[in-house]
Amino acid sequence: MTGKKKPEAYEDIPGTWVFDAQRARQGYHLNEFLYSLMKDVNRKEFLADERTYTLKFKMTQEQREAILKRDWNRLLELGGVSYALAKLAFTDGKSYQFMASRMTGMTEPEYVEMMLKGGRSPDGWRSKSERRGKH
């Protein structure tokens, strides 16, 4: 039997997966995989045969598929933490900014343009109900 806690208030923030203790637990092996990409030899081994390399870590099939697809938001949902996910982006020769833009569904130039204009306003993004009201 497993216990279940009440939803946390921060779960009502739209477009955000807070890396809390439950998510950290779920993502432990996924994040260990990402951490391994700090070493150049591992980055090369991964890029040579991605699927086989992921089998070295005790991840779920869903986590493996999300890695192969670079499905960044799914990886956040499955317990990946953005700083560790960045190491996968770097392995691909991409930047943090590129990864963030993919998470928002924008192109990188669109994302840079939004930031240069002062960034995303919090208005309409504080709660899921406020978000629905905007759309």
Add this chain to the structure above:
Amino acid sequence: MARIIAGVGTSHTPAIGAAVDLGKTGEPYWLPVFKGYEPARRWMAQAKPDVVIMVYNDHVNAFDFKVVPTFGLGCAEEFPIADEGWGARPVPVVKGYPELAAHLVQSLVLDEFDMTIVNEMQVDHGLTVPMTLLFGTPPAWPVRVIPLAVNVIQYPAPTGHRCYMLGKAIGRAIDSWDEDLKVVIFGTGGMSHQIQGPRAGLVNSKFDKAFLDGLSRNPAKLAQIAPLEYLRDAGAEAIELVMWLIMRGALSERVKEVYRFYHVPASSTAVGNIILESTAGARRRARPKSARRAK
């Protein structure tokens, strides 16, 4: 007697370090950031501290998730620069101050802050970018550095109030170190930003400006901001700002704000910098009774 002469609040955005390392500081995108830091760098060159206490966070470089210390105090002789996935930054190795770090650990634990002692640790952009911004690009850093790594990655980070109280305890610990030393404490990270999910790119300049005002004039009230408020109003990663409250707690009750700078953007973040000087004679730091008994 050792004394904390001032606190520096600053962002530690990795792209700022990359801009320096790749010689891009004169580009139109980056110029306002580096111009904005010039007065702070001049201030630091005048202040000439002997020791820096660097409150920062590691970004899954020194620590993976095998062990997650809430407060990790770097007690080593030196701290190598981490390769975060694109090669280590070409900056000098960071020299520690093990004797003073050992004193801090003892003093803080007896003051009821249970620090994790870290004797081997690589340091990442969270520490090196503030060093570059305030000290430039010398062949060797002109100060010894005691890193204080705070967990702000896995929720929950320590609360703002807890951080503010820890800062006060650090102030007491430095007061009781019998050596003529000038110490500057850094609080780093932030300001408003979110770098994950469809809400990435969030910036709340109103929040940031109020935070800088509060830090300068009413830190006790600022320390009451709840974790949810940071996450919701200033972005999931803005929780890093609690580290600025450790810096503020270590200063005198009243401070002199000598510099402030704010700019959007650097990559996905709002950049902030503030320098607060401790005012002499305003330092009354009674140790809590329970801690005195324990000692």
